[in-house]
Amino acid sequence: MDFRDTSAEAAFRDEVRTWLSENLVGEFAALGGRGGPADERGWDTRIEWERTLGRDRWVGMSWPEEYGGRNLNFSQQVIFNEEYAKANAPARISFFGEGLFAPTLIAYGTHEQKSRFLPKIQSVDELWCQGYSEPDAGSDLSNVATRAVRDGDEWVINGQKVWTTLAHRAQWCFVVARTEAGSTGHKGLSYLLVPMDQPGVEIRPLRQMTGSAEFNEVYFSDARTSADLVLGEVGDGWAVAMATLGFERGTAFMSQQLAFQRELREIIEVAQGNGRSKEATTRQDLADSYIGVQIMKYNGMRMLTDLVSRGVIGPSSSIGKLFWSNWHRTLGERAMDVLGTDALLVASEGNGEYELEDFHQIFMSSRAETIYAGASEIQRNIIGERVLGLPREPR
Amino acid sequence: MNFAFSEEQDQLRDVVRRFMEEKSSEEEVRRLMDTEVGYDPNVWAQMANELGLQSLHIPEEFGGQGFSFVELAIVFEEQGRRLLCSPYFATVALATNAILNAGTSDEKAALLPGIASGETIATLAFTEPNGRWDADGITMVAREDGGSWVLDGTKMFVIDGNNADLIVVAARTAGTSGEAGISFFTVAGDAKGLTRTALATMDQTRKQSKLEFAGVKATPLGAAGQGWSALSKTLDQAAVCLSNEMAGGAQFVLDMSVEYAKVRVQFGRPIGSFQAIKHKCADMLLEVESAKSAAYYSAWAAGEDNEELPVVASLSKAYCSDAYFHATAENIQIHGGIGFTWEHPAHLYFKRAKSSEILLGDATYHRELLAQRIGI
Ligand SMILES: Cc1cc2nc3c(=O)[nH]c(=O)nc-3n(C[C@H](O)[C@H](O)[C@H](O)COP(=O)(O)OP(=O)(O)OC[C@H]3O[C@@H](n4cnc5c(N)ncnc54)[C@H](O)[C@@H]3O)c2cc1C
Numbered sequence A: 001m002d003f004r005d006t007s008a009e010a011a012f013r014d015e016v017r018t019w020l021s022e023n024l025v026g027e028f029a030a031l032g033g034r035g036g037p038a039d040e041r042g043w044d045t046r047i048e049w050e051r052t053l054g055r056d057r058w059v060g061m062s063w064p065e066e067y068g069g070r071n072l073n074f075s076q077q078v079i080f081n082e083e084y085a086k087a088n089a090p091a092r093i094s095f096f097g098e099g100l101f102a103p104t105l106i107a108y109g110t111h112e113q114k115s116r117f118l119p120k121i122q123s124v125d126e127l128w129c130q131g132y133s134e135p136d137a138g139s140d141l142s143n144v145a146t147r148a149v150r151d152g153d154e155w156v157i158n159g160q161k162v163w164t165t166l167a168h169r170a171q172w173c174f175v176v177a178r179t180e181a182g183s184t185g186h187k188g189l190s191y192l193l194v195p196m197d198q199p200g201v202e203i204r205p206l207r208q209m210t211g212s213a214e215f216n217e218v219y220f221s222d223a224r225t226s227a228d229l230v231l232g233e234v235g236d237g238w239a240v241a242m243a244t245l246g247f248e249r250g251t252a253f254m255s256q257q258l259a260f261q262r263e264l265r266e267i268i269e270v271a272q273g274n275g276r277s278k279e280a281t282t283r284q285d286l287a288d289s290y291i292g293v294q295i296m297k298y299n300g301m302r303m304l305t306d307l308v309s310r311g312v313i314g315p316s317s318s319i320g321k322l323f324w325s326n327w328h329r330t331l332g333e334r335a336m337d338v339l340g341t342d343a344l345l346v347a348s349e350g351n352g353e354y355e356l357e358d359f360h361q362i363f364m365s366s367r368a369e370t371i372y373a374g375a376s377e378i379q380r381n382i383i384g385e386r387v388l389g390l391p392r393e394p395r
Numbered sequence B: 001m002n003f004a005f006s007e008e009q010d011q012l013r014d015v016v017r018r019f020m021e022e023k024s025s026e027e028e029v030r031r032l033m034d035t036e037v038g039y040d041p042n043v044w045a046q047m048a049n050e051l052g053l054q055s056l057h058i059p060e061e062f063g064g065q066g067f068s069f070v071e072l073a074i075v076f077e078e079q080g081r082r083l084l085c086s087p088y089f090a091t092v093a094l095a096t097n098a099i100l101n102a103g104t105s106d107e108k109a110a111l112l113p114g115i116a117s118g119e120t121i122a123t124l125a126f127t128e129p130n131g132r133w134d135a136d137g138i139t140m141v142a143r144e145d146g147g148s149w150v151l152d153g154t155k156m157f158v159i160d161g162n163n164a165d166l167i168v169v170a171a172r173t174a175g176t177s178g179e180a181g182i183s184f185f186t187v188a189g190d191a192k193g194l195t196r197t198a199l200a201t202m203d204q205t206r207k208q209s210k211l212e213f214a215g216v217k218a219t220p221l222g223a224a225g226q227g228w229s230a231l232s233k234t235l236d237q238a239a240v241c242l243s244n245e246m247a248g249g250a251q252f253v254l255d256m257s258v259e260y261a262k263v264r265v266q267f268g269r270p271i272g273s274f275q276a277i278k279h280k281c282a283d284m285l286l287e288v289e290s291a292k293s294a295a296y297y298s299a300w301a302a303g304e305d306n307e308e309l310p311v312v313a314s315l316s317k318a319y320c321s322d323a324y325f326h327a328t329a330e331n332i333q334i335h336g337g338i339g340f341t342w343e344h345p346a347h348l349y350f351k352r353a354k355s356s357e358i359l360l361g362d363a364t365y366h367r368e369l370l371a372q373r374i375g376i
C-alpha cells in the first residue's frame, strides 16, 4: 500500500504537466474546466482543443502503439487525468468515441476495423454516438426492435433509437440491432457501425429538462452500412454491447471525481461568500460531500489496483456508478441549498433564454446520471445478483 | 500508486482471522460480555505471546515489532468482525499511542515494553462526565503539591478502566482553558485515592468505567502543559483504528444478511430475490466497500504520519460510523422477527455499532471537525 508516485510515475507526471503548461493557453485555458461529455458549451473551441490533444496522442493514450496510441497503463491514465483536472482543462468531448467505442473496438475489432476508425477518433475527425436505447428498450436493452437485413454487401437498417446523445454532432453511430429475424432477447443481435450522414438517417432533437437539446431521436429508414462493419460476430452483438457498458460504468468514469472535486470547491466558495458556511447544517452537508468525493477517489484507487492485478473490473464497477451518480445528485441539491434565493433564478441577468449557470447545470443534469449507463435500480440488481450472489428476480 | 495489502499483510490477516474465529466465537463473546472484566486473560496472553499483537506497532527499541498502522488496521478489522471482547483497543489504540506521541524516550522505555509483552493492560482516561471529545471537555485539574503531581476529579466512559494496570490521564493545569495547559500523567490502576466503578454499558462487549480521583499521586508523561497536540493525534490514530474495526463488523453483518436472504423463503421464494431486500444488500455492500476504502486509506496516512492524517481520520470515523450502524440496523430488518431476539447475534453488532459511533465523537461531530480541518 503506497499512494505516492513511483519514480517512473513522477517522471510521467512531469511530462504531462509540461505538455499542459505549454499547450493549455489562450482560448483553451479561458474555457476552464467547463462543460461535460454531454453538453455543448464552448463546442468549437473544445473541438480544437481536443484536436490538439489528439495531435500529441493524448487522445487514445491507452491504445497500442500500432494504432497511434501511447500504450499507457491505467496508473498513467489516472495521472494524466489528475494533472488534466488540476490544470482546469476543458471537459472532453470524445466520451462516446474514445471512452466507449474505442476500447470495445480494440477488444472486438478486426485489424482493418481498428486501422479504419481509431486514427479518426484520435484526430477528432469522427465523433461517435451510442445507438442502444429505443422506446421499448431502455433498461431492458435486450428488447431492441431495430432490424438490420443483409442486402448484398450491405446491411439495411430500419427502426428507431431514442435518447441518442450528440447524434447531431456525430459522424458514426454504434447501433445494437436485430440481425436474426424472429429472434428475441439477447440472441440474434449485432453491433453495427453506421454512418450518420446518409438519407436513411433522420435525427430529431429532444429538448431536455435543462432546456438544451443534446439528445435526440434517431430514425433509420433503409439506412445502410457496409457488410464488414459489424463489430464481433454477427448475432453476437449482446456480448459486444455489454463490453461497452462495462467500459461506460468502469474506466470511462474513473476520473469523474476530479471534476466533482472542483465543483464542490466552487460550492464551498459560494457558501463562504454568502455566509451559509457558518450554518451547522450546511457545514454538515459540505463535509459529507467532501467525504463522498474522497471516498470515490479511494474506491477508484482500490478498483484500479484490482484492475492492474486482475485485468478486469467486472460487476463491481456497478458500485462505482451507483456511488458517483447518487453523490452528484445530492451535490446538485446542496448547491441549490447554498444558493438560497439565488437558486430561484437561472441566470444572473436574463436574456429571454433558458440558460443554466454551473450550479443549476449540476442540479439538473445529475438527475440523468442515475438513469443512463444503467439506472440505479439496475445497478443494485447487478450488485445484488452478480456480486453478492442473491437469487435472481423472476423474469 | 498501489492500494493493495502485501503478501505478508495478507498472511497476517489470515492468521488473525483464524485466531479470532477460534477464540472469539459468538458463544465466547456472550460468555465474556456477561462477566465484569469482560475479557479472557488466556486469550490476552496468547495474543501477546503467540501472535505478538500488542507489540505490533511499538518500535523495536521499546520492545515492539515496529510495524505500521496498516498492520494494526488489519488486526482491528479482524477483531471487529468477531466482536472480540478485549482491552486491546484501550491498550493499543489509546494508551500506547498516547505514550508514543507524548512520552520522552525514557518514559517510552519504561512503559512500552510491558505493554508489548502483554503484561500491562493500559487505557487512556480522557473523557469526563460532560461527554465531550474536544480539549474543552478536559476540566480535571492537576496540581503540584510538594514536588509531586496530584489529580482530583472524575473521568467517565474510560474503556477497560477497571482492567487497566496503567492509566494514562489527560488533565490540565489550573487557570488554563482550551488546548493550552493540557498534560498527560500516568497512574497505576490500584493507586491510592482512585475509585473505579464498572459502568452498565449498552454495548456489553466493550467495558467502560467511571474513575474518581481524590488526591491521586500521578507521574507526568511528556512536557507539562504541552499535551494537546499529542492527545489530538492520539485521538486521530484511535479513530483510524476504530474505523477499521467498524469496517470489519460491517462486512460481517453484510455477509450475515446475504446468507440469510439466500435461504429464508417467504411467498415461495428466497427473500433475497425480492428487490426490497436485494437493494438493501446492494446499498450495504456499497457502504461497506467504501468504509473499507476510507479505513484502509486512513491507516496508510496514520502509518506515514503525514499531514493528511487529521482530515482522513475524521473522514473515516464519520463515514465508517454511519456505514456500520446502517448495516447493523438493516441486518435486523432483513432477519425479521428472529433479528429482534436476544439469541440472534444481530443485536450484538447493532449495539457495538452504536457505541463505536459515539466513542471518540459521532459522525456529526467528525463532520464538523472535518469542515474545520479542510478550512470551511
Ligand atoms: C441524458 C441522457 C442521455 C442518454 N444518452 C443515451 C445515448 O447516448 N445512447 C443510448 O442508447 N441511450 C442513452 N440514454 C438512455 C438511457 O440509457 C436510458 O434512459 C436508460 O437505459 C433507462 O431506460 P428508460 O429511459 O427507457 O427507462 P426504463 O427502463 O423504462 O426505466 C424506468 C424506471 O424503471 C426502473 N426499472 C426498469 N427496470 C427495472 C427493474 N428490472 N427493476 C427495478 N427497476 C427497474 C428504472 O430504474 C427507472 O427508474 C440516455 C439517457 C439520458 C437520460
Ligand SMILES: Cc1cc2nc3c(=O)[nH]c(=O)nc-3n(C[C@H](O)[C@H](O)[C@H](O)COP(=O)(O)OP(=O)(O)OC[C@H]3O[C@@H](n4cnc5c(N)ncnc54)[C@H](O)[C@@H]3O)c2cc1C
Binding pocket: B264, B266, B267, B271, B274, B275, B276, B277, B333, B334, B335, B336, B337, B338, B340
Ligand atoms: C416484538 C415482536 C412481537 C411479535 N408478536 C407477535 C404476536 O404476538 N403474534 C404473532 O403472530 N406474531 C408476532 N410477531 C411476528 C411478526 O408478525 C413477524 O415477525 C413478521 O410477520 C415478519 O415475519 P418474519 O419474522 O418471519 O420475517 P420474514 O417474513 O422472514 O421477513 C424477513 C425480511 O424479509 C422481508 N420480506 C418478506 N417478504 C417480502 C416480500 N414479499 N417483499 C419484500 N420483502 C419481504 C421482510 O420485510 C423482512 O425484512 C412479533 C414479532 C416481533 C418482532
